Amino acid sequence: MAKAIQKITLDRSDDIPFDKLELSQKNVRNIKAGVSIEELANDIALRGLLMSLNVRPMLGEEGKETGHYEVPAGGRRYRALELLIKQKRMAKTEPIPCIVKRGGATSLEDDSLAENVHRLQLHPLDQFRAFQTLHLQGLGEEEIAARYFVSVSTVRQRLRLASVSPRLLDLYASDEMKLEQVMAFSITNDHVRQEQVWDTVSRSHVRESYYIRRLLTETAVRVADRRAVYVGIEAYEAAGGVIMRDLFEQDQGGWLQDPALLEQLVFDRLKTDAEALKTQEGWKWVDAALDFPYGHTSGLRRFYGERAEVSAEELDRYDKVKAEYDKLDAEYAEAENYSEETETRIEELGNELDRLNDRPYVFDRQDVVRGGAFISLSASGELKIERGFVRPEDEPVVDVDERDAGDHDGGADDAVASATTGGVSVNGKSVAVESPEQEDDRVRPISDRVIEDLTATRTIAMRNALANDPVMAFVAALHVFVLKTFFVYGSDSCLEITLQSAKFSQTQDLGETVWAKEIEERHEVWGHDLPKDASEVWDYLVALDEASRQALFAHCVSQSLNAVVQAWNRRPAAIAHAEQLARSIAFDMVEAGWVPTVDNYLGRVTKAHILQAVLEAKGEQSAQLIDHLKKPDMAREAARLLEGSGWLPEPLRFAVDQAPVEIADHADDGPIEGSTAAASDVDLPAFLAEDVEGEGVSPEDVDAGEQRNLDAAE
Incomplete structure (x- = not known):
């Protein structure tokens, strides 16, 4: 006969006045956690009591119920109700829904623990x-x-x-x-x-x-x-x-x-700002773009403005602000307590001093009407304006006849002499075409041959004198460099020294690098300091102090440096010299701030190159983390891994322990035409030493190089 299953009987609920309830000391929850009592009380006031209290009758001496109940489970709800009574938001006799448990096989502590442990948190x-x-x-x-x-x-x-x-x-x-x-x-x-x-x-x-x-x-x-x-x-x-x-x-x-x-909003606003600048300042043209290629001003004559004159009122205001700033700064430096009001005032005074010092540049109206400006965006999102450029076709046309007429008071004799000599003159004096001597009392122009011999003698003597005056020799070379660097149509020099500055407009974002910005800022400063007329540069350089003269010389010389390796123009000897120069000035690309990014390297080479970079810098384990990724993702992850590693691609490294370049099959033939004898004695980077041979790079090598570039871009 089957045994009957005993049915479970649940405890009954009852409404018990709050003043008949007492909090049991056997509640297991003693650590505060979750919603505070105040927040729970506010929630009960809003929506009522959602969960009944678990209570047990309190018994007297003879085991009879006293009419009071203790609360072993629901202590936080009890305290919340108690707080509502203290706040007079609820009566102390308010009936409270309770589950009344009489007897049973579990203790008060067991019930309290079960209520808290068996509660499942909401997902x-x-x-x-x-x-x-x-x-x-x-x-x-x-x-x-x-x-x-x-x-x-x-x-x-x-x-x-x-x-x-x-x-x-x-x-x-x-x-x-x-x-x-x-x-x-x-x-x-x-x-x-x-x-x-x-x-x-x-x-x-x-x-x-x-x-x-x-x-x-x-x-x-x-x-x-x-x-x-x-x-x-x-x-x-x-x-x-x-x-x-x-x-x-x-x-x-x-x-x-x-x-x-x-992008559309940027171009629309740039166009508007360009039109406004052209109208307000009177420029002939204003070009606007998000970015201009590095060297975009090449071939344009640059002219600079002059600082606006300081008025008496501005000068007086500057003195007063400076005095207040110095006094307040000195007092605050000795103060022991922080003062936000004082710091704010010091900052305001400093900003006003900057405004008074940074006066705008005023340009000559004749230059403005034929000149122009470039508008682009700086790295910080501010408008970048480059003013004062003249295109070759906008240069003023000078009438040669009028210019010659103004150079000297040409009399009848000069006119006759000029006609007979083809217009050739030295220091304003006509020079005759050499002809048989005519013995008479008239003073005829000196022959060309005599003039050539005399000036050749003078040149040799000047060379010797200049060699014995190193300071003036330095000034003379600097004069040439300044004319070539700052004056597109500057005066010629008697020194046959050339200075060229290669342009790298094909390299994207080169102008936004910290190095290009420093060069541009330095060039701007010197451009404003130099005379506007090329004929006045010599006197300016002679009067310049030695430290400034050397700084200007270094700036001009640096503009001629070219260590670019091109498929059609490898120049191994020049690149080797660039290595020597870099070592001499303790130059290193890592210390200069170069880091590999997706744009400048990792996104432009093959996956094999990316993995090789990570392997060299971070080890095999790091390379394995990204070897399964697609190239764009691999490049981004590699940039993150290489950050701070100091890793450089081979073209940016020093050549270390590289074997000298060997030119095969020409050991007995002497130097090859187009090369230097020293070239074979210089250590070259591996990427140059691999295929530098003979007279340079053949057309086939150029085609192969272009194919490698295409492969790297895939």
């Missing part, structure tokens, strides 16, 4: 979706935050997480995706893009949240980008642009999701 996804439902029902973010005692930012975060693709949220619910990954996907509301990125990441070994964020934002533009700074976020959003925000990590303002719209 985060359920909470996200619940917040979303409340929001759809009309509750604002602030109201939800107030009801559940969290910050408004927390509510926004959870609402954003709930808006992620349902497919991805289902993966999170089944523990196939981590919360950090869901947080990364919440950057964008584009569910299609989210799922595309997840499909890519799920097939990869790299699934970290930073990688997901990178893939989601690779086509977007950061708010800190110079284009966004120039246009302004308000203008971008007013034009219909959308900004992606990361609510879980620092995003420096987020990402602009529509680069095409941003």
Whole structure:
């Protein structure tokens, strides 16, 4: 006969006045955690008591119930109700829903522990979706935050997480995706893009949240980008642009999701600013572009303005501000306590001094009407204006006849002499074509041959004198360099010294490097200091102090340095000399600040080169982490791994322990035409030594080099 299963009988509930309840000292919860008593009391006042208290009757001496009950489970709810009574928001006799337990096989401590341990926390996804439902029902973010005692930012975060693709949220619910990954996907509301990125990441070994964020934002533009700074976020959003925000990590303002719209806004504003500059300042032309290639001013004559004169009022104001600034700064330096008001005042005075010192440059109106300017964007997003350039076709036309007439008072004799000599003169005196001597009393022009011999003698004597005066020799060479560097149409020099400055307009973003900016700033400073007329440069250099003269000399000489290796022009001896020069000035590209990036190297070489770079800098284990990635992803990850490593590609390294260049099969033939005898004795980098042979690079070598470049770009 089957044994009957005993049925379970549950304890009955009852409403007990609060003043009949007492908190049991056997409640196991003693550590404060979660929502505070004050917040719980406010929630009970809002929605009532959602969970009954668990109570047991208190017994008297004979085991009879006294009418009072102790609360072993629900202590926080008890304290919250007690707080409401103290705040006079609830009567102390208010009936409280309770589950009354009489007898049983468990103790008070057992019941208290079971109530807390058996409670299952709500899955985060359920909470996200619940917040979303409340929001759809009309509750604002602030109201939800107030009801559940969290910050408004927390509510926004959870609402954003709930808006992620349902497919991805289902993966999170089944523990196939981590919360950090869901947080990364919440950057964008584009569910299609989210799922595309997840499909890519799920097939990869790299699934970290930073990688997901990178893939989601690779086509977007950061708010800190110079284009966004120039246009302004308000203008971008007013034009219909959308900004992606990361609510879980620092995003420096987020990402602009529509680069095409941003580019159009930039070009429109640049065009407007260029027209305004042309109209306001009277330039003949103003060219505007996001960037100009390095060396874009080559072939244009540059002229500089002069600082606006300081008025008496400005000078008086400067003296007063400077005196106040010095006094306040000295007093604050001796003060012991921090003063925000004093620091603010010092900063205001410093800014005013800067405004008074940085007076605008005033240009000659005759130069302005034939000159122009370039407008572009600086790295910080500010407008970069380069003023004072004249194109060759806009140069003023000088009438040769009028110029010659103004050089000297040409009398009748001069006119006759000029006609008979073909217009040749020295120091304003006509020079005759050599002819048989005519013995008469008339003083005829000196023959060309005599003049040549005399000036040759003078030249040799001057060479000797200049060799014995090193200071003037230095000034003379510097004079040539300054004319070639700063005066496109400058006067010639008696020194047959040439100075050339190669242009590298084919290299993208070269003008934005820190080195190019330093050169440009130094050139600007010297350009403003030098005389405007080339004929006055000599006197300026002679009067210049020695330190400034050497600095100017170094600047001009540096402009002629060219260590570029080109497929059609390898120049092994020149590159070897560049190595020697670099060592002599203790130059190193790492110390100079060069780091490998996607744009300058990693994105322009093959995957094998990228892996080789990581292998050399970080070891085999790091290379294996990225060897499965596609090239764009591999390049980005390699840039992150190489950051701070000091790694350099071979063309930027010093040649160390390289074998001298050997020119095969010509040991007995002497130097090859077009090469130098010293070239074979110089250590060259491997990338040059590999195929430098004979008379240089053949057309076949050029074609092969171009093919290698095409392979690297794939």
